Amino acid sequence: SQQGEEDPQALSIQEGENATMNCSYKTSINNLQWYRQNSGRGLVHLILIRSNEREKHSGRLRVTLDTSKKSSSLLITASRAADTASYFCAMALENQGGKLIFGQGTELSVKP
Amino acid sequence: KAGVTQTPRYLIKTRGQQVTLSCSPISGHRSVSWYQQTPGQGLQFLFEYFSETQRNKGNFPGRFSGRQFSNSRSEMNVSTLELGDSALYLCASSSLRTGGLSNEQFFGPGTRLTVL
Numbered sequence: 001s002q003q004g005e006e007d008p009q010a011l012s013i014q015e016g017e018n019a020t021m022n023c024s025y026k027t028s029i030n031n032l033q034w035y036r037q038n039s040g041r042g043l044v045h046l047i048l049i050r051s052n053e054r055e056k057h058s059g060r061l062r063v064t065l066d067t068s069k070k071s072s073s074l075l076i077t078a079s080r081a082a083d084t085a086s087y088f089c090a091m092a093l094e095n096q097g098g099k100l101i102f103g104q105g106t107e108l109s110v111k112p
Numbered sequence: 113k114a115g116v117t118q119t120p121r122y123l124i125k126t127r128g129q130q131v132t133l134s135c136s137p138i139s140g141h142r143s144v145s146w147y148q149q150t151p152g153q154g155l156q157f158l159f160e161y162f163s164e165t166q167r168n169k170g171n172f173p174g175r176f177s178g179r180q181f182s183n184s185r186s187e188m189n190v191s192t193l194e195l196g197d198s199a200l201y202l203c204a205s206s207s208l209r210t211g212g213l214s215n216e217q218f219f220g221p222g223t224r225l226t227v228l
Binding site: 033035040041042043044045048088090096097098099100101102103104105 | 145154155156162168204206218222
């Protein structure tokens with residue numbers, strides 16, 4: 001399967017703690033993106049990291065990419081109850097246009 | 113700018129029927145992709161259209177088809193519905209340029225299809 005793998009599948013933390021989600025993939029990528037989904041609704045784009053980048057920040061989000069290990073991680077710092085959602089990594093493959101290959105997702109629960 | 117819109121939001125059909133779902137991308141976006149989301153298989157790519165041409169196709173049977181109009185609006189059609197077609201169908205648009213890098217995609221709220 002071309003799908004990415006994410007771990008953990010589920011993560012439960014307290015407000016204020018940090019949450020780390022990991023993603024691994026199998027093929028060469030053009031870029032890797034992270035999305036958030038609330039309760040079976042549409043996905044919201046969080047951050048995009050290109051294959052020649054190693055780290056990227058956006059507010060409380062930090063994404064790393066290690067192309068030699070074909071892996072990425074998403075760190076959410078100082079989590080809030082509103083961060084409760086499913087998080088997906090999505091790989092944009094080389095020469096595949098707009099096609100994204102999604103991981104299975106991590107379900108994050110942040111308890112107040 | 114208005115976001116990606118999808119109609120209808122909910123749909124109930126019976127086995128053997130066909131269904132057409134519609135997607136209006138963000139103004140100026142020429143790439144439209146469709147995804148199927150189920151609890152068992154997760155998010156799976158169906159197809160992508162760019163300037164009325166299908167650029168990519170996922171591993172779905174021929175019962176799944178789509179098209180894109182000159183105004184970039186897109187439709188997908190599923191014929192001879194099966195119970196397993198019950199899913200959330202998501203449409204996404206992007207400002208992807210021809211041959212360019214895959215930019216972030218903007219997703220619509222989805223159409224929840226239930227096949228009875």
